[in-house]
Amino acid sequence: MIKLNKKSKKLLLLQRNELLTQKQNLLRKKLGRLLFTNIFVNFFQNKNLEQITEDLFSKEIETFKNFLPKSAHNIMDIGCGLGIININLNKIYNNKPNFFLLDKNRIDKKIKYGFSSKYESYNDLNETKNLLRDNNIKDSCIHIYDVDKKIQITNNIDLVISLKSMGYHYPFEIYLELLKLCCTRDTKFIFDVSTDNYNENLFKNYFESIKIIYEEKSIQSLKRLYCENLRI
Ligand SMILES: C[S@@+](CC[C@H](N)C(=O)[O-])C[C@H]1O[C@@H](n2cnc3c(N)ncnc32)[C@H](O)[C@@H]1O
Numbered sequence: 001m002i003k004l005n006k007k008s009k010k011l012l013l014l015q016r017n018e019l020l021t022q023k024q025n026l027l028r029k030k031l032g033r034l035l036f037t038n039i040f041v042n043f044f045q046n047k048n049l050e051q052i053t054e055d056l057f058s059k060e061i062e063t064f065k066n067f068l069p070k071s072a073h074n075i076m077d078i079g080c081g082l083g084i085i086n087i088n089l090n091k092i093y094n095n096k097p098n099f100f101l102l103d104k105n106r107i108d109k110k111i112k113y114g115f116s117s118k119y120e121s122y123n124d125l126n127e128t129k130n131l132l133r134d135n136n137i138k139d140s141c142i143h144i145y146d147v148d149k150k151i152q153i154t155n156n157i158d159l160v161i162s163l164k165s166m167g168y169h170y171p172f173e174i175y176l177e178l179l180k181l182c183c184t185r186d187t188k189f190i191f192d193v194s195t196d197n198y199n200e201n202l203f204k205n206y207f208e209s210i211k212i213i214y215e216e217k218s219i220q221s222l223k224r225l226y227c228e229n230l231r232i
Contacts, residue, residue, distance in 0.1 A: 002054045003134045007127055008082055009049055010041045014107070014122040015081040016164075019052055034107075053084065060163060061088045063214040064190050067226040068092065072158040076100040076182070078175055078191070079165020083128045087135045089161075098141045100153055100182075101128060103165075105146045114220060115169055115194045153182040162191035168222055169194070176206065180232050188228060195221035206231060 004012065013019060014037055020028065028036040072093055077086055080101040090097065104121030125144050132142050145151045160179065166172055172193070179187075189207070195215070203210055208229035216222045 002050050002057075002084065002087065004050055004053065004131070005127075005134075006041060007124070008131050010037055011107075011122065011124060011127055012049075012053060012082055012084075013037045013040060016053075016056065018056060019049065057084050057088055060085060061092075063224060064226065065092075067188070067190060067211075067213055069159055069188050072097050074098050074100065074155045074157045075159045075161065076102070076153075076157045078102050078160065078162040079169070080128060081123055081165070082131050084131070085161065085163055086132060086137065089159075090137050090141075095136070095138065098143060098155065099132070099137065100143045100145065100155070100157065101125075101132075102145045102147050102151065103128065104148060115197050151178060153178070155182065156184050157182050157187050160187060160189045160191065164192050164222065167191050167193040167198075167225075168220075172203075172206070179230060183230050183232070185229055185232070187230060188226070189230070190224065190226055192222045192224050195223055198223055203227070 014033065017025060017028070024040070031039070068089075072089070073096065075086065075089055075097045077083060077099065080086070080103050083099070083101050086099050086101070090099075103123045103125060105123065105125045107122045107124070125146060129142055129144055133139055145153075160183065162168075166175055168191075172191070190213075200210065203225070207227040208231065209227060211226045212223045213226045214224035216224075
């Protein structure tokens with residue numbers, strides 16, 4: 001079972017509102033997200049949060065497991081949050097990959113969700129590192145990057161993943177230059193785009209092959225893309 005400490009539970013609830021029931025989500029709307037999360041974590045803690053989290057990310061994997069490359073030495077997760085999906089990927093690839101995890105390293109006071117070029121941040125990269133370490137990813141395989149600082153990655157990335165982050169909350173283009181530097185023609189990409197902001201013709205300028213592999217309808221609907229052959 002996945003191991004979460006109190007701080008990671010709080011961050012996770014900010015990053016993934018699917019973990020709350022409908023009633024809890026309503027209460028959250030009334031109280032505001034940060035106040036609700038603080039109260040929830042301290043007093044009404046959901047004893048099953050570990051199980052619910054494990055189920056959620058197992059479901060996520062199901063949506064794209066048929067598109068994963070056979071082998072992956074270097075995996076990049078953009079907007080990784082706590083990086084939980086990488087625990088699943090680590091198991092699939094037999095504890096071998098290096099993980100390059102990118103996110104901001106702060107929690108903004110006013111959290112607004114949606115799509116914007118100045119998207120809010122709610123993560124703590126130390127927690128990401130601790131969580132992955134506690135869940136059997138080797139320390140030497142965890143490479144964390146604060147995106148507000150200059151990022152240099154010299155490894156060739158085999159798989160780029162971004163769930164509910166790049167292309168969904170903020171424009172994909174923010175990372176295009178970095179991707180061109182550390183990806184090859186063989187790199188595979190799995191990431192979500194916000195349905196309302198997705199323009200397939202635009203993405204055809206970036207990739208030779210684009211497939212929609214999953215769709216989710218919600219307040220902010222998404223399309224999950226599988227892309228190959230980044231035009232470098
Ligand atoms: C909805 S959460 C998803 C987290 C994780 N990918 C998951 O599947 O649970 C969105 C994440 O994007 C991060 N984020 C916001 N702006 C970002 C940016 N410009 N670059 C990278 N990450 C960003 C947030 O801090 C947050 O951790």
